[in-house]
Amino acid sequence: MTIDEDVRQISPYFQVRQTTWGGRACFSNGNIPKGTTVLQVAKSTGTSISYEFRKEVCHNCFAYNNARTMKCKLNYDSVKDLIRDAHCQISSKKFLGAGLWFCSEHCKNSYLQTPNIIELIECYEILLRQFPNMLKRYDTSTEQENKLNSIPISESIIQSAWDEIENSWMPLIDNMKPTKKISQLPPISEDEYCCIRFVCESLFNLKYMDPQCMTYRTFNILQSNELSKISKFPVLLHFQKLVFQTLYILLPSHLRKMLTIPLLRHILGTEYGNAFGIWQEGEAAESREYFGYWVFPEASYFNHSCNPNVTKHRKGNSMLFKVNTDIKKGEQICIDYSGVLSLPTLERRNFLADSWFFDCACERCVLELQSVH
Ligand SMILES: [Zn+2]
């Protein structure tokens, strides 16, 4: 897809352009001194905190306190007014806290101030209530995983899997009574649970985003890596179907209206290869914890270089992209995708190819490859 004129200008410091060698890249508009922040993004379209960190990371600012459970769990009292105003079906007796934990009252309140946030909390709460039963039935055997990973994958196999969901499974569910529908919930693992929450948040954010805003527009034209990723890990096709089926059965109507197969495939297909890791702040790269991942469409146009001129930093719930050397006008602006810059050439290049599906052709790789051969 071509880049619209106004999407080219994500930042005053650089322009996104189609390159002659394929793909898009960011080129500086002028000389940029070292230390300049060329992009700051504060609103991700979706975040996913790994299951093991679900109570240990603040869901507003991503603070972490050495594996201690966060101080504030979402309680019924803090959401009861929102529940009443939105007429949603969450009762005080059964409220589990929607799986939301915060480092402070301040962070909790700031999260709750997001317009319409109760709609998302309702989804999280419904999912949390059903999750133990779904997890109990999940088949963790390696036989099952090997079986699912041996499926041959092509564009048409992916398409027919989704056609079957749309033409056979969905009409069947549509004709069921609510209690019967619940009995059709598939078994899911902790990973799927986290992914379902990620999709819920993405649907919620997209629902209330201005379609003209830069985040929305860049999200729509993000490159999907669905085929490359599923070809490498065929089990993901099954994984995606479980995510969709769970959401289709559980989502309240306001968000279920948003849920279509093409949108789910775009959300997940663009997450592969475009998501950034959420890393612990203030720790060295080798010892910091990986909490999960998030998607910032505007920040997805940087290419990778093994000698990057821009460094990513996380600051609370935003990401900053800072120039680490003086950049000349017209130079390409690159980041490091993987945090593997210290690895030997071949190992580093294999890692990039496996995770991001490209053979790195950066200057450093070209130079180092010449000396390897
Ligand atoms: Zn916090």
Ligand SMILES: [Zn+2]
């Ligand atoms: Zn390279």
